[in-house]
Amino acid sequence: MAERAATCAGCGCGCDDIDVAVAAGALERASGTCVLGDAWLAERTGDAPPVARVDGREVDFADAVEASAAILGDARLPLVCGLGQTDCESQRAAVALAEAVGGVIDPTGPEVDGAAGAASQAIGVSTASFGELRDRAELVVTWLADPVTSNPRLLPRLRLDRAGRAAERTLVVIDARRTATADEADEFIELPPQLELQALWAMRALVRDVPLDRDLAARLPLDALERLAGRLRTCNYAALIYDAGLTTAYVNALGLLALVRDLARVAHVVALPLRHEGNARGAEDVLAWQTGYPAAVSFARGHPRARPGEFTAAELLARGETDAALIVGFDALRLLPPRAADHLRRIPTIVIDPRDTETGAGARVAFATAAAGVHRDGTAHRMDGVPVALRAPLPSDRVGDGDVLAAIEARVTRGEEP
Amino acid sequence: MLRIAQGRVYDPANGIDGEVRDVCLDGGRVVEELPSHAPRIDARGMVVMPGGVDIHSHIAGPAVNAARKLSPEEHRADVLDRTATTRSGTGGTVPSSFTTGYRYALLGYTTVVEAATPPLAARHTLAELRDTPIVDAAFLVLMGNNLSLFELIRDGGPVTEAVAWLLDAAGGYGVKLVNPGGVEMWKHGNRNVTSLDDQVEGLGVTPRRVLEAVATSVDELGLPHPVHVHCNNLGVAGNWRTTLDTLDALEGRRAHLAHVQFHAYGGTPGKRPRSSAPELVEHLAAHPEHSADVGQVMFGPATTMTVDAPVSALLREVTGGKWVNADLEAETGCGIVPFTYRERNYVHALQWAIGLELFLLSRDPWRVVLSTDHPNGGSFLSYPRLIRLLMDREFRNEQIGRVNKKAIRRTVLGDDLEREYTLGEIAIITRAGPARLLGLADKGHLGVGADADVTIYSEHEDREQMFATPRFVIKGGRVIVEEGELREAPAGDLLRVAVDHDEAIERTLAPLFEEHYSVQLANYPVREPWLLEPARRVPAGGGR
Numbered sequence: 001m002a003e004r005a006a007t008c009a010g011c012g013c014g015c016d017d018i019d020v021a022v023a024a025g026a027l028e029r030a031s032g033t034c035v036l037g038d039a040w041l042a043e044r045t046g047d048a049p050p051v052a053r054v055d056g057r058e059v060d061f062a063d064a065v066e067a068s069a070a071i072l073g074d075a076r077l078p079l080v081c082g083l084g085q086t087d088c089e090s091q092r093a094a095v096a097l098a099e100a101v102g103g104v105i106d107p108t109g110p111e112v113d114g115a116a117g118a119a120s121q122a123i124g125v126s127t128a129s130f131g132e133l134r135d136r137a138e139l140v141v142t143w144l145a146d147p148v149t150s151n152p153r154l155l156p157r158l159r160l161d162r163a164g165r166a167a168e169r170t171l172v173v174i175d176a177r178r179t180a181t182a183d184e185a186d187e188f189i190e191l192p193p194q195l196e197l198q199a200l201w202a203m204r205a206l207v208r209d210v211p212l213d214r215d216l217a218a219r220l221p222l223d224a225l226e227r228l229a230g231r232l233r234t235c236n237y238a239a240l241i242y243d244a245g246l247t248t249a250y251v252n253a254l255g256l257l258a259l260v261r262d263l264a265r266v267a268h269v270v271a272l273p274l275r276h277e278g279n280a281r282g283a284e285d286v287l288a289w290q291t292g293y294p295a296a297v298s299f300a301r302g303h304p305r306a307r308p309g310e311f312t313a314a315e316l317l318a319r320g321e322t323d324a325a326l327i328v329g330f331d332a333l334r335l336l337p338p339r340a341a342d343h344l345r346r347i348p349t350i351v352i353d354p355r356d357t358e359t360g361a362g363a364r365v366a367f368a369t370a371a372a373g374v375h376r377d378g379t380a381h382r383m384d385g386v387p388v389a390l391r392a393p394l395p396s397d398r399v400g401d402g403d404v405l406a407a408i409e410a411r412v413t414r415g416e417e418p
Numbered sequence: 419m420l421r422i423a424q425g426r427v428y429d430p431a432n433g434i435d436g437e438v439r440d441v442c443l444d445g446g447r448v449v450e451e452l453p454s455h456a457p458r459i460d461a462r463g464m465v466v467m468p469g470g471v472d473i474h475s476h477i478a479g480p481a482v483n484a485a486r487k488l489s490p491e492e493h494r495a496d497v498l499d500r501t502a503t504t505r506s507g508t509g510g511t512v513p514s515s516f517t518t519g520y521r522y523a524l525l526g527y528t529t530v531v532e533a534a535t536p537p538l539a540a541r542h543t544l545a546e547l548r549d550t551p552i553v554d555a556a557f558l559v560l561m562g563n564n565l566s567l568f569e570l571i572r573d574g575g576p577v578t579e580a581v582a583w584l585l586d587a588a589g590g591y592g593v594k595l596v597n598p599g600g601v602e603m604w605k606h607g608n609r610n611v612t613s614l615d616d617q618v619e620g621l622g623v624t625p626r627r628v629l630e631a632v633a634t635s636v637d638e639l640g641l642p643h644p645v646h647v648h649c650n651n652l653g654v655a656g657n658w659r660t661t662l663d664t665l666d667a668l669e670g671r672r673a674h675l676a677h678v679q680f681h682a683y684g685g686t687p688g689k690r691p692r693s694s695a696p697e698l699v700e701h702l703a704a705h706p707e708h709s710a711d712v713g714q715v716m717f718g719p720a721t722t723m724t725v726d727a728p729v730s731a732l733l734r735e736v737t738g739g740k741w742v743n744a745d746l747e748a749e750t751g752c753g754i755v756p757f758t759y760r761e762r763n764y765v766h767a768l769q770w771a772i773g774l775e776l777f778l779l780s781r782d783p784w785r786v787v788l789s790t791d792h793p794n795g796g797s798f799l800s801y802p803r804l805i806r807l808l809m810d811r812e813f814r815n816e817q818i819g820r821v822n823k824k825a826i827r828r829t830v831l832g833d834d835l836e837r838e839y840t841l842g843e844i845a846i847i848t849r850a851g852p853a854r855l856l857g858l859a860d861k862g863h864l865g866v867g868a869d870a871d872v873t874i875y876s877e878h879e880d881r882e883q884m885f886a887t888p889r890f891v892i893k894g895g896r897v898i899v900e901e902g903e904l905r906e907a908p909a910g911d912l913l914r915v916a917v918d919h920d921e922a923i924e925r926t927l928a929p930l931f932e933e934h935y936s937v938q939l940a941n942y943p944v945r946e947p948w949l950l951e952p953a954r955r956v957p958a959g960g961g962r
Contacts, residue, residue: 005940016941088545089948099506121487124740124754129538130936131747136605157936236607261741264731268608270745288486289478289515289546292493292508303497303506304514306490377946379541385480385744387541389941 001028004393008033009085009278009373010040011151012383020393027394034152040278043355044371051398053366065404065418067365068326068350069411075324075348077300078103081313082330082353084277085109087378087390090402091279091286094328097409104298104322106313107283110335111245111276117284117294118308119253126260128239128270129384134158136237137270141172141228143256144196145243145274148180151383154274155184172228174199189224200255203229207262237268244273244280244383275383278373282381314340326350326408328401331357352404367404370396378402419444420895421452425461425874428845429468431854431863435842441466443870446894450866459897461874464889467845469528469871471862473852474646474676474711475792476723477518478532478546478557480539481752484742485512485723485793489756492719504907511721511756511793519551520907521799523898526873526888529853529861529913532557533594533646533676533791534725536749538937540588544949547912552893554869554954556856556913558646559588560725561632562595563602565621565748566930571631572622576926578635582919583927585641587943589914589950592643592856593636594676596725597650598628601751603728610728611650612687614663625650626667633671639917640959642857644672644709652729655685658694665701665708674855677713677791679773684828691768692828695775703781709855711789714773714804715766716796717759717821723794727751748934759796767822769795771829777808778835783846784854801848802885808839809881844885858913858956870895909952916955 001023007016010033018037021028027045030038052064059067072078080098083091084107098105133140140160147154148161155161160171162184173185182188191199199220205212206229214222232238240260247253256271263269275281284294291297293306296313309315316322317340324347325332333341334357344359351363354371372378375396381387410416422441427434442452476482486493492510498517500506507517522530535543535557547555561567561584570577581593599618603609606619614626629647636645649664651657661681665673675681684694702708722733727743730753734741742754759766773795780786788805792798807814818831826832839847853862860869872892878884891899898906924939931939944950 005938007941016938092545092549096505099500117487120742121490122740124488124742126741126743128745129747131934132605132745134936135747135934136745237605264608264743265735268605270743284487285480285483285542286545289483290505290507290549292486292510292512292514293490294487299500299506302499304508305494305497379545379946379949381542385542386538386746386937387545388937389541389944389946 004391006030006391006393007373007380007388008037008040009380009390010037011278012275012280013151013153013157014278014380014382014386014388015153016388022393025395036152041374044374045394047356048354049356049360049366049368051368055364056361062418064365064367065407065411068408071324071348071350071364072101072326072408072412075101077322078324078326079313079316079322080105080326080328081108082328082332083107083283084280085329086401087279087372087376087380088282088286089378090328090372090400090405091283092290093402093405093409095287095290097405097412099299100409100413102299102302104300104311104316105287106296106311107280107287108313108332109277109280109330114248114295114308114312115250115253116242116244116247116273118250119257122254123257123261125257126264126270127272127384129386130157132270133239133272137239138168139170139172139231139235139238140241141174141238142181142241143174144176144193144246145241146175146179146181147241147274148184150243150274150276155181160184189221189228191221195219196252197255199225200252200259204259204262207233207259207266232263232269233266235267238263239269240271242271242273245276272384279380281383281385282379285381317343322347324348326352327359328352331359333359333362352401368398369404370398370400372400376400419452419456420892421456421458422461422466422872422874423458425464425466427466427864428841429864430842430846430850432865441864441872443872443892443895446870448864448866448868448870459874459890463877465841465875465877467873468849468862468864468868469873469891469893470526471529471849471852471856471858472527472789472798473531473787473856474533474789475530475798476533476794477530478515478550479535479543480744481534481723481754482512483546484744484752485721485754486514488740488742488754489721504904511719511797515546515549516551519553519910520904523552523891523893524902524904525798525801525886526891527553528871528891528893529554529858531591531856534558534560534596535588535590536560536746537584537588538746538749538942540590540944541949544589544912544944548949550910551907552898552910554910554913556591558592558594559585559590560594560596560750562598562628563750565934566927568618568621568623568628569930571627576923577631578638579920579923580927581632581635582639582917583923585915585917586919589912589944591913591915591956592641592646593632594646594648595629595632596648596750597652599623599625600650601725601727604751605745608728608731613660614650614667629664629667633668633673637671641915641917642956642958643855644674646674646676648676648726649681652680652726653732654687655683655689655691656687657681657683658697661698662701665705668708669705670707672707675708675710677789677795678710679713679715679769679776679795682772682776690764693768693772693775695772696779696830699776699779702785709785711787712773712776713789713791713795715759715769716790716800716804717761717766717770718796720757720759720796721793722755722757724753725750727753729753730755733757747936761821764822764825767825768828770821771826771831774807774814774831775829778837783843784851787851787855788847802882805844805885806880806882809844811836811838912950912953914953914955915958917958
């Protein structure tokens with residue numbers, strides 16, 4: 001049995017201190033992982049479907065590439081989506097393919113950073129990497145976010161869990177209910193989610209010493225917010241953790257980033273968006289460097305145009321505007337909103353995924369690949385933007401997501417046989 | 419094989435100044451002679467120069483990418499379609515990666531140095547460079563606010579070994595210091611340092627100690643490029659004294675100052691700046707071990723993008739617009755503010771004028787070279803206009819007449835400086851000089867054995883037009899650009915330094931790493947071949 005180093009891409013934490021015990025080429029056990037990491041590994045080391053299938057039948061890889069190229073070539077507006085669970089190298093290949101077929105590409109996962117990303121494009125953002133939060137932040141506020149559930153190792157890695165937290169550091173949780181994260185906190189402030197914007201605006205007023213109409217703010221936990229604003233203003237380094245996947249209202253995301261900006265004028269304050277998928281951040285980064293835009297990009301006119309909403313995968317599908325879809329590493333049928341999933345069932349789909357998923361089973365063409373971070377080396381960007389190396393602790397004779405994408409692209413653009 | 423026949427050749431590194439002659443290319447190199455049947459470009463009446471070399475630009479990595487995300491408006495207004503040879507993209511002051519490569523090549527530039535990469539983010543920079551075609555690219559590794567280095571400097575530890583290790587771990591080319599100590603203090607409650615002898619709180623070092631230690635290490639290692647310094651107090655009135663202090667502290671050691679225009683302000687802090695360019699030019703003239711790129715400001719849109727995060731916070735207050743701050747553990751910070759330089763604005767006009775003063779007063783073009791600190795002072799696309807400002811006195815005076823008069827009075831530009839750069843001098847400040855300062859022996863010249871990177875311009879009285887659209891651009895012996903059109907877009911090489919280090923340094927760094935980083939030491943060095951190759955290793959001279 002051999003111990004091999006691994007990086008977990010089971011959520012946006014990108015924990016690179018995992019050890020995997022391997023015996024006879026198979027996973028024996030993993031140490032250092034959390035419950036999400038264990039599930040991530042298990043999904044990628046279970047029984048895999050055939051390498052390539054067309055209409056559920058096992059076919060040669062080349063035939064599946066051919067069928068994929070035909071689907072994309074015939075489509076009026078093909079969609080490329082998923083992407084948050086593959087490596088940056090494969091994401092690069094996905095953008096190239098989307099461009100080659102004149103399609104739309106949009107990173108799409110169970111939780112998407114639509115509103116928070118768009119808000120940060122509007123006003124900017126102050127942020128920091130994990131090490132800064134761990135070593136400098138005296139006061140950390142989780143804002144309608146529950147990292148203990150969504151990113152289980154985050155608080156321990158930032159030494160913010162109850163057991164690891166130094167006495168002089170404070171964790172405040174603001175949420176609709178007592179979450180698992182609240183159990184780790186020094187203070188819990190209950191805030192009904194429908195009051196989020198009001199609370200953010202009240203906080204901004206408190207931070208900026210703008211008079212507040214206390215009657216209008218009567219439903220807010222104003223005393224607690226006022227205390228919090230006072231602490232944020234006087235600390236040396238504070239951080240707000242929010243959940244990019246749950247921040248669905250643009251105006252709320254804007255309010256949160258505006259609050260951080262206001263605070264940054266009087267103290268050193270940063271915000272960290274939680275990401276649920278292992279490389280959701282990388283998907284946006286790759287798309288941004290290749291096209292200038294982080295999400296919702298259409299190549300239909302031969303150059304990139306971005307329009308969140310109009311070109312957002314779930315909305316495009318729900319409106320029935322796309323007539324073929326290529327989905328990378330995302331169980332879309334199970335996780336997209338019902339109307340979007342319904343349309344997906346009606347159009348030809350190509351699925352590239354190391355796992356056995358409902359979406360893969362229902363696809364016109366399905367490729368079962370070697371998994372990034374399990375069977376394939378690569379790069380992922382953590383939720384804080386730090387690039388980490390994905391390792392390949394287990395062997396595989398299969399190709400990776402990027403190889404499939406590149407083969408389809410070569411077939412589409414140059415007629416090359418795979 | 420390619421013969422560039424009978425062009426007017428400007429190859430200052432080899433003492434050729436406008437001589438009509440042939441340049442022969444074979445196997446990616448300049449060669450002595452070719453058989454007479456070799457394919458040829460008839461370059462009669464044209465100007466032939468080595469491919470351009472940009473010594474200081476921001477083209478790849480997390481800060482550049484954050485700036486891209488921040489400016490969708492700019493991208494919408496400037497799009498590139500996919501063609502049979504090129505990927506699509508968007509432009510603006512921070513173009514997408516493919517567009518960056520194409521546009522540099524279309525401008526006749528074949529080598530670009532990305533000037534600020536945190537080693538922790540090297541994988542990101544490297545991946546972007548892989549998607550930045552045509553140009554050979556190197557990057558500088560940020561070390562001016564590195565907590566592990568601070569501890570080694572404070573305790574008299576093996577700084578030189580650590581510098582070598584960091585360069586190798588990142589795949590970098592040279593060493594960059596940005597506001598040493600100041601970015602660390604920014605993370606201590608938004609503070610900064612204001613002089614070389616300020617304490618970096620709790621760390622037992624001063625900017626002076628960091629400068630001296632790292633510059634010494636760079637010299638000891640014999641790196642091809644000297645330590646590349648973005649001084650403390652960028653943008654502050656009166657900062658020329660800090661700049662001079664920095665140069666004095668580095669006397670006798672090689673050093674390159676980045677975008678010195680932003681560090682050449684007289685006056686008193688908090689008050690209106692004036693020019694102190696002449697004082698800095700004096701120093702540079704007297705110190706052959708020191709050099710600078712100008713960091714010219716050009717009127718119009720820019721994106722300020724800097725490791726010097728406290729400066730960005732000040733600019734945020736000036737514009738009231740978009741602002742990004744990003745703290746990176748143990749290494750650095752980052753600030754981004756989209757910005758527009760206006761002719762009528764006193765400070766902007768002064769900055770523009772100081773840049774021109776630096777160019778026009780400088781006596782040694784080999785050591786004061788062209789940059790706009792792209793995209794901070796303006797896009798690299800504005801280089802042709804800048805060249806015209808330097809070459810065409812009448813045009814320059816006309817432009818001086820348009821800008822804020824009070825600002826001009828604080829400079830010597832109002833004295834109607836006569837100097838006009840010659841084509842030979844332009845060839846120095848845009849290719850031969852930067853290549854020499856970078857220690858790239860195969861770049862920036864057309865001697866036998868040099869890289870076959872050549873730019874051919876049609877003569878034109880309007881120098882802006884001439885330099886904006888080269889007639890041919892040849893990279894590695896292949897004709898990439900013809901008549902302003904890209905013919906092909908091959909990948910460029912990564913240029914990285916080859917420098918040895920004692921393996922034992924990892925044992926010294928291990929506990930520091932454990933303390934300061936959220937990644938494992940074993941995963942920090944970039945070893946992935948697809949990120950590092952194809953590369954060319956430029957050996958350190960090895961003073962050791």
